[in-house]
Amino acid sequence: MKNLLRTIGTKEPMTTATPPYDPASPHAEEFINHEEILATLEAARADAADLALVDRILEKAAEGNGLTHREASVLLACEDKARIEREIKEMPKYYAEYDTTVVFITAEEMARDHSGLPHGGFVIRSGRTGAQRENGHVIEYSLNLGSNPEFTGSVLVAYARAAYRLAKSGAAGAHTVLDVAPALLSPKSGEELRRELL
Numbered sequence: 001m002k003n004l005l006r007t008i009g010t011k012e013p014m015t016t017a018t019p020p021y022d023p024a025s026p027h028a029e030e031f032i033n034h035e036e037i038l039a040t041l042e043a044a045r046a047d048a049a050d051l052a053l054v055d056r057i058l059e060k061a062a063e064g065n066g067l068t069h070r071e072a073s074v075l076l077a078c079e080d081k082a083r084i085e086r087e088i089k090e091m092p093k094y095y096a097e098y099d100t101t102v103v104f105i106t107a108e109e110m111a112r113d114h115s116g117l118p119h120g121g122f123v124i125r126s127g128r129t130g131a132q133r134e135n136g137h138v139i140e141y142s143l144n145l146g147s148n149p150e151f152t153g154s155v156l157v158a159y160a161r162a163a164y165r166l167a168k169s170g171a172a173g174a175h176t177v178l179d180v181a182p183a184l185l186s187p188k189s190g191e192e193l194r195r196e197l198l
Contacts, residue, residue, distance in 0.1 A: 028149050037115055040073045041107040048077035064093045119148035158185040
């Protein structure tokens, strides 16, 4: 499985992308690259008919090691949609435990609607209080991101800011996101936050 990527998209590396595609780069314009998206879709169309390759990608997915964007694109381009959908939904430790919907889209839809990698979802939490648990409560959170990578980068910066502030205050040791006060995430002062948010 380690050499699987070498069989996918056998074309020569692109030289026209500016800046060059770099999946390890911290800069969004380098790891979200339009030319790489188009090359991935083209390679996927060429490799989708290789059923032995499709089988190897599915085996890798079943091992729970995750797939690269190029491997996932080959599966999405495969004509056996029912099989691919079944394999995705039954993937252990990933989708099998969830109510998952698989939607196949065209290369044109991908380039037009999803090249910015938007993301969204809902989390609904319910509970009960009262001596007889007579009072029901529901909290619903929604998320609608125009660019998931940009939002993720912003969250990382916010928690780096919080880590700096914790260290400056003398705090030490490991902290989870549940241990960090929301005010530590913001670049604004406590006075500004109270004035603007309360």
